[in-house]
Amino acid sequence: MKAIKRLIGEWSYMVIDSPSNRFNFCDLVEIDEAILADAENGTEWSLSDNLPEDVRRAVDTMENNDVNISDFTGVVTYDDDYTYYVLVW
DSSP states (O other): OHHHHTTTTOEEEEEEEETTEEEEEEEEEEOOHHHHHHTTTOEEEETTSOOOHHHHHHHHHHHHTTOOGGGOSEEEEEEESEEEEEEEO
């Protein structure tokens, strides 16, 4: 996860998907060692790719909450009880 490693100490936007709370927008979160460890086996997607439906829905959720997606180049997804989506640059 090269993209998310570069963001240690930075802030980015996150969406969490769980069965009881689908695609919950979390606003800004600090990218710390705990997130980095959780995302170690995640997947990085370029925003210019044809994104899978769930990743597209998470990005759409961020856009619907006034996140300027053009400031970012990708999204990292990882699972840890729930599915997490974090924007990266």
